[in-house]
Amino acid sequence: AQKVTQAQTEISVVEKEDVTLDCVYETRDTTYYLFWYKQPPSGELVFLIRRNSFDEQNEISGRYSWNFQKSTSSFNFTITASQVVDSAVYFCALSGAPSGTYKYIFGTGTRLKVLA
Amino acid sequence: EAGVTQFPSHSVIEKGQTVTLRCDPISGHDNLYWYRRVMGKEIKFLLHFVKESKQDESGMPNNRFLAERTGGTYSTLKVQPAELEDSGVYFCASSQRTRDYSTDTQYFGPGTRLTVL
Numbered sequence: 201a202q203k204v205t206q207a208q209t210e211i212s213v214v215e216k217e218d219v220t221l222d223c224v225y226e227t228r229d230t231t232y233y234l235f236w237y238k239q240p241p242s243g244e245l246v247f248l249i250r251r252n253s254f255d256e257q258n259e260i261s262g263r264y265s266w267n268f269q270k271s272t273s274s275f276n277f278t279i280t281a282s283q284v285v286d287s288a289v290y291f292c293a294l295s296g297a298p299s300g301t302y303k304y305i306f307g308t309g310t311r312l313k314v315l316a
Numbered sequence: 317e318a319g320v321t322q323f324p325s326h327s328v329i330e331k332g333q334t335v336t337l338r339c340d341p342i343s344g345h346d347n348l349y350w351y352r353r354v355m356g357k358e359i360k361f362l363l364h365f366v367k368e369s370k371q372d373e374s375g376m377p378n379n380r381f382l383a384e385r386t387g388g389t390y391s392t393l394k395v396q397p398a399e400l401e402d403s404g405v406y407f408c409a410s411s412q413r414t415r416d417y418s419t420d421t422q423y424f425g426p427g428t429r430l431t432v433l
Contacts (some may be wrong), residue, residue: 245424307358
């Protein structure tokens with residue numbers, strides 16, 4: 201069975217601190233995709249990144265970076281020099297390819313509060 | 317380009333009533349998904365349309381839920397009769413249908429918050 205675990209329910213940091221959001225996944229698929237979404241107070245889920253299981257390269261986009269490690273089944277998300285606008289709920293998700301339907305399996309989300 | 321839109325944004329109904337949620341996907345997206353987040357838990361898959369056909373409805377909780385996508389454009393999700401445990405946020409997502417499924421990224425709408433009293 202597929203599963204995504206986001207053990208951190210809520211994290212509070214002071215502006216300019218670095219913060220890492222953890223994501224651990226379980227799947228038996230050899231081909232799968234991992235995602236991070238941001239849910240700001242307005243409610244919509246904003247796509248941040250997609251990673252496929254064959255690409256273990258870390259990714260950096262501005263202040264955001266992602267560390268994908270198949271050996272530990274983790275796909276962690278780091279925000280460098282956090283800002284108040286980063287305050288949101290962040291969801292990690294997993295999608296398996298072979299089944300023909302690409303439903304996402306989500307974690308429970310991590311609420312990030314960045315304090316000024 | 318307009319994103320995924322959902323209507324209404326909020327709905328408050330009494331137990332036993334009927335509610336219909338609507339989702340308009342991104343233009344040209346053949347895939348349409350419904351998800352639900354209940355009581356701060358994880359967002360759970362409900363069903364997947366490819367155009368007007370139901371590809372996977374394994375997440376639909378029971379027969380009080382009916383989803384349609386006539387014409388392969390917008391979709392509706394009807395709950396009849398609503399129960400207290402149906403309260404939550406219902407998200408719709410859409411994605412392009414491509415031969416290379418690695419490009420299948422789902423884009424989500426803002427959700428409909430349903431409260432059943």
